[in-house]
Amino acid sequence: MTSNFSPAALLILGALLVPFFRGKAKSYYVILLPAAAFFLVFQLEPGTSLQTHFFGFDLTFLRVDKLSKAFGYIFTLNAFAAFIYAFYLKDNTQHMAALFYIGSSLGVVFAGDLVSLYFFWEVMAVASTFLILARKTDKAQAAGMRYIMFHVFGGLCLLAGIALYISETGSITFNAMADGNWGTYLILIGFLVNAAAPPFSAWLPDAYPEATVTGGVILSAYTTKTAVYTLVRGFPGWEILIWIGCIMTIYGIIYALLENDARRILAYSIINQVGFMLTGVGIGTMMSLNGTVAHAFCHIIYKALLWMSAGSVLYMTGKSKCTDLGGLHKTMPWTLIFGAVGAAAISAFPATSGFTSKSLIIDGAIHEHMAWVWLVLEIASAGVFLHAGIKFPYFVFFAKDKGLRPGETNKSMRLAMAFMSFLCIFLGVFPRPLYNILPFSVFYNAYSFVHVFSQLQLLMFSALVFFLFLPLLKRTETISIDTDWFYRKGGRLAYQIMDVGLNGINRYSDRIFVKGFAGFLARFAKDGIARLALLPFVTYWYLKGTRFKRLEIKKASLYYNLARGVIPAGIGAGMAALFLVIIFLLS
Amino acid sequence: MTEKKEFDFFDRPKNIRKLWILLYVLCALTLIPDFFTHREMHFGVDGIFGFYGLLGFISCVALILFSKLVGIVLKVKENYYDK
Numbered sequence: 001m002t003s004n005f006s007p008a009a010l011l012i013l014g015a016l017l018v019p020f021f022r023g024k025a026k027s028y029y030v031i032l033l034p035a036a037a038f039f040l041v042f043q044l045e046p047g048t049s050l051q052t053h054f055f056g057f058d059l060t061f062l063r064v065d066k067l068s069k070a071f072g073y074i075f076t077l078n079a080f081a082a083f084i085y086a087f088y089l090k091d092n093t094q095h096m097a098a099l100f101y102i103g104s105s106l107g108v109v110f111a112g113d114l115v116s117l118y119f120f121w122e123v124m125a126v127a128s129t130f131l132i133l134a135r136k137t138d139k140a141q142a143a144g145m146r147y148i149m150f151h152v153f154g155g156l157c158l159l160a161g162i163a164l165y166i167s168e169t170g171s172i173t174f175n176a177m178a179d180g181n182w183g184t185y186l187i188l189i190g191f192l193v194n195a196a197a198p199p200f201s202a203w204l205p206d207a208y209p210e211a212t213v214t215g216g217v218i219l220s221a222y223t224t225k226t227a228v229y230t231l232v233r234g235f236p237g238w239e240i241l242i243w244i245g246c247i248m249t250i251y252g253i254i255y256a257l258l259e260n261d262a263r264r265i266l267a268y269s270i271i272n273q274v275g276f277m278l279t280g281v282g283i284g285t286m287m288s289l290n291g292t293v294a295h296a297f298c299h300i301i302y303k304a305l306l307w308m309s310a311g312s313v314l315y316m317t318g319k320s321k322c323t324d325l326g327g328l329h330k331t332m333p334w335t336l337i338f339g340a341v342g343a344a345a346i347s348a349f350p351a352t353s354g355f356t357s358k359s360l361i362i363d364g365a366i367h368e369h370m371a372w373v374w375l376v377l378e379i380a381s382a383g384v385f386l387h388a389g390i391k392f393p394y395f396v397f398f399a400k401d402k403g404l405r406p407g408e409t410n411k412s413m414r415l416a417m418a419f420m421s422f423l424c425i426f427l428g429v430f431p432r433p434l435y436n437i438l439p440f441s442v443f444y445n446a447y448s449f450v451h452v453f454s455q456l457q458l459l460m461f462s463a464l465v466f467f468l469f470l471p472l473l474k475r476t477e478t479i480s481i482d483t484d485w486f487y488r489k490g491g492r493l494a495y496q497i498m499d500v501g502l503n504g505i506n507r508y509s510d511r512i513f514v515k516g517f518a519g520f521l522a523r524f525a526k527d528g529i530a531r532l533a534l535l536p537f538v539t540y541w542y543l544k545g546t547r548f549k550r551l552e553i554k555k556a557s558l559y560y561n562l563a564r565g566v567i568p569a570g571i572g573a574g575m576a577a578l579f580l581v582i583i584f585l586l587s
Numbered sequence: 588m589t590e591k592k593e594f595d596f597f598d599r600p601k602n603i604r605k606l607w608i609l610l611y612v613l614c615a616l617t618l619i620p621d622f623f624t625h626r627e628m629h630f631g632v633d634g635i636f637g638f639y640g641l642l643g644f645i646s647c648v649a650l651i652l653f654s655k656l657v658g659i660v661l662k663v664k665e666n667y668y669d670k
Contacts, residue, residue: 068630250650258662328622330594371630378639379646386647412600416634450626457617460642464614474652478662488668 004049006062007037007072008110008120010104011079014095027087030095034079034102037338043507048112057172060112065438067293071109071229074297075102078221078304081419085308086214087412097130098218105222109229113172114162114187117230121158121194125151128223131215132207140210146484150193150261154200158190177234187237195227195278196271197244198251202484204270205255209263209320213311216263220307221300223269228277228296232439237284245282248275249380256387256482257473262310262320262396266303269346269388272380273299274353280361286366286440293438297359298353298427302345305420309339312413313396316406322393322475327401332408336397338417345424347389347459348381350452353427356434359446382462389459390466395475424439534559614640 014033021029050061067068079102089095100123107120127150132144164183167174179183189200196204208219235241252272266366273295280292312335313328314320329336342351358381365373408414427434435442466473537558541551596602621636628634 253650254654258658366629378642382643382646383650450624453620454639457639460614460617460639461643462647465644469651477665479665480661
């Protein structure tokens with residue numbers, strides 16, 4: 001039996017019923033919803049349906065193909081695990097916001113046209129903001145406001161782009177964009193904002209670490225990965241994405257190395273991982289696009305697992321900074337083990353999901369003989385192990401024992417982490433089920449002897465560097481300036497520039513005109529006439545041959561008499577006298 | 588009832604030294620296959636002995652040093668934005 005009920009609608013309508021459930025029933029209900037949505041995705045037949053006519057547009061709410069189904073699977077699967085993790089949580093707002101957010105991300109993935117895509121895109125932005133605000137701290141409120149403002153900007157770019165695109169092509173169907181014009185460029189920018197591509201990336205590490213424990217787990221998956229989906233669908237083979245992706249991989253690592261807060265490290269590591277995916281989109285071959293989808297799939301699992309692990313630590317200790325944490329392996333061994341599985345998977349250790357998915361992208365670059373791209377991706381792979389693979393678990397669970405003895409997290413959190421850990425290893429050992437749902441057929445074996453050992457070599461020597469350079473990696477109680485500086489400090493700086501600049505001009509004008517000119521006038525009124533009168537006399541005497549001391553004495557005497565009014569004259573009379581003198585001398 | 592003894596394996600310097608030795612041994616082990624396998628070369632350099640080990644080592648050193656360098660400018664106090 002098949003049904004064409006939209007999985008997005010199931011979650012969004014289902015969210016409205018959340019307040020009617022109490023206690024554990026509420027928790028079971030929100031776990032069951034994404035599970036049901038998963039089966040709904042599973043039984044969808046390829047094709048388009050749920051079409052409706054709206055203001056002259058033919059909207060398609062359900063476009064089913066292998067690409068949208070692959071993202072549908074992972075979005076619902078991750079939601080299922082995230083709600084198991086959030087079993088303890090009885091907060092209606094957070095559950096409803098999460099379901100709206102996940103539901104609308106499914107809406108984007110299954111949207112067949114740009115108009116309904118845009119609609120769900122905006123719902124995502126608004127709903128996700130509540131997962132940040134729900135932390136109820138001042139920092140979270142401020143970060144949430146910046147987050148929504150930035151997504152409003154991204155949404156406006158997208159809207160403008162869509163409007164131009166529709167007027168240009170006359171079609172609202174969302175397919176691969178052929179040529180570059182203002183419409184497609186603006187759409188691309190709109191997508192890149194959500195993909196957290198620099199310089200539009202700072203919203204992510206600014207906002208996600210301020211979200212609630214469970215909010216962070218949920219946020220880590222959807223916004224950036226819907227953006228990856230839209231790029232795979234709309235911009236495959238756009239070369240600029242290769243370079244943006246390569247920059248993102250390195251950029252994410254550098255910032256993650258600088259950061260102190262464990263959840264900020266993981267936030268920057270999302271940018272790094274999305275960089276791999278964008279590079280795959282930019283290369284645009286069947287292999288690399290498969291790689292991008294596979295990597296998005298696996299990334300959602302291990303990144304959620306890492307956020308769960310960091311979230312458990314935050315939940316139990318109330319702390320997330322490396323400088324406050326350490327030695328937790330003694331009392332949170334399960335959280336450590338699950339976190340370590342996630343860390344191994346993100347580092348692409350053989351036998352984990354990262355190895356079977358990332359290799360597709362890197363081999364995609366090799367097949368296209370892109371030497372520089374390949375090199376950057378290999379360097380970034382080493383760097384991933386450095387910042388997320390070792391740094392995160394080391395500073396949180398080992399390093400210096402800070403005397404924290406929080407005890408293990410609750411059962412549902414451990415259960416969710418165990419489930420995700422299982423998936424990380426399962427997809428690493430048996431990648432076939434994953435390869436089967438990718439958009440194109442895959443004939444690929446990641447497990448050649450040489451490939452496995454090359455990867456192990458890369459990772460072990462990276463680990464060696466980490467421990468050799470440990471003194472340099474000592475955490476400091478700092479944050480790092482990112483592009484959010486421009487709207488957090490830049491606004492204030494602009495004010496200061498205005499303040500210093502305009503008030504400076506003001507002061508300068510004051511000095512020049514008020515004090516300067518007026519002073520000049522005052523001085524002129526005092527002895528200007530005398531000085532002016534000196535001019536013709538001195539010239540006259542000079543021409544007569546009076547020189548040196550004698551000239552000085554005559555000058556001083558005349559000035560004295562003029563200035564003291566010995567020659568009786570007001571200014572007017574003086575002026576008249578002056579003119580007479582000049583005329584007399586010139587005639 | 589006796590209090591359960593705390594797990595202190597990683598607190599003992601002797602064990603830390605053993606872990607260091609283990610790390611070096613593992614690094615060395617990953618190099619062994621390079622003696623008798625031939626890696627397909629794609630870019631001229633990636634077939635040389637211990638290429639991936641070298642790449643991992645150099646890139647990580649470079650990344651750490653580079654982040655240290657930019658950290659001088661980019662790192663600020665936690666209350667930077669509150670001021």
